[in-house]
Amino acid sequence: GAVVSQHPSWVICKSGTSVKIECRSLDFQATTMFWYRQFPKQSLMLMATSNEGSKATYEQGVEKDKFLINHASLTLSTLTVTSAHPEDSSFYICSARNSSDEQFFGPGTRLTVL
Amino acid sequence: RKEVEQDPGPFNVPEGATVAFNCTYSNSASQSFFWYRQDCRKEPKLLMSVYSSGNEDGRFTAQLNRASQYISLLIRDSKLSDSATYLCVVNSMEYGNKLVFGAGTILRVKS
Numbered sequence: 001g002a003v004v005s006q007h008p009s010w011v012i013c014k015s016g017t018s019v020k021i022e023c024r025s026l027d028f029q030a031t032t033m034f035w036y037r038q039f040p041k042q043s044l045m046l047m048a049t050s051n052e053g054s055k056a057t058y059e060q061g062v063e064k065d066k067f068l069i070n071h072a073s074l075t076l077s078t079l080t081v082t083s084a085h086p087e088d089s090s091f092y093i094c095s096a097r098n099s100s101d102e103q104f105f106g107p108g109t110r111l112t113v114l
Numbered sequence: 115r116k117e118v119e120q121d122p123g124p125f126n127v128p129e130g131a132t133v134a135f136n137c138t139y140s141n142s143a144s145q146s147f148f149w150y151r152q153d154c155r156k157e158p159k160l161l162m163s164v165y166s167s168g169n170e171d172g173r174f175t176a177q178l179n180r181a182s183q184y185i186s187l188l189i190r191d192s193k194l195s196d197s198a199t200y201l202c203v204v205n206s207m208e209y210g211n212k213l214v215f216g217a218g219t220i221l222r223v224k225s
Contacts, residue, residue: 034212043118043201043217044158049210057210093157095213103213105157 002028004096006106013084014114020080021109023094029074030096034103035067038091050077084113115140117214120202124220131192135219137185137202146205147178149187151198152218158201161187192223 003026013019023033031052036044048069049057056069068080077096081088093108120137127133139147147164162169164176164185175188185202202216 041217043215046212046214049212091155101211105159108155108157110155 002104004104004106006109010110012112018082023077023106025075025096028098032097033077034095035079036093086113089113118204118216120216120219126222132190135187139183139204144204144206147185148203150201153198194223197223
């Protein structure tokens with residue numbers, strides 16, 4: 001199946017710093033990528049839909065100025081958590097959708113904010 | 115009401131047992147249905163799509179009841195390696211062609 005990578009796989013940072021997470025589709029082009037967040041024992045919650053060459057669409061309650069999304073190419077989307085705080089600690093997962101409408105998930109990034 | 119609801123479990127079963135999970139969804143216009151498997155601290159992986167006629171993949175059988183807005187997953191001859199969280203997932207153009215995840219059902223298969 002298709003491969004989606006994420007980098008870094010885990011990150012620990014101090015409160016107030018910004019963290020950038022990359023999501024890449026390695027063997028297909030993805031006009032649409034999605035960013036999810038998952039807290040312990042909870043379901044994946046969609047944060048935003050990232051469209052190549054245009055602005056991301058954020059879900060209700062997700063601050064677009066705090067979670068900056070850039071989808072500059074058909075194989076790369078980035079999520080930047082700005083001024084991270086401990087409550088932002090979570091498992092961030094991206095997915096990429098191919099031309100057949102199938103969605104493939106990256107391995108996730110575990111963020112811990114101290 | 116949650117868009118996709120599942121019994122969180124956990125379901126604790128012995129090896130070789132048959133176990134069934136259920137899921138209900140609230141949007142009658144939902145079009146696509148899936149079961150994903152998620153292992154601890156890992157990303158979800160597609161287990162199988164769910165079709166109206168029901169479908170089977172080895173030990174796994176999925177069924178869809180559109181009238182009751184209900185999806186099921188049956189696992190026969192459970193293996194230790196089946197231990198995971200099973201996520202019921204729904205897609206609808208009304209959701210903007212986005213996947214909506216249930217919170218998952220935990221399965222623990224014991225020897």
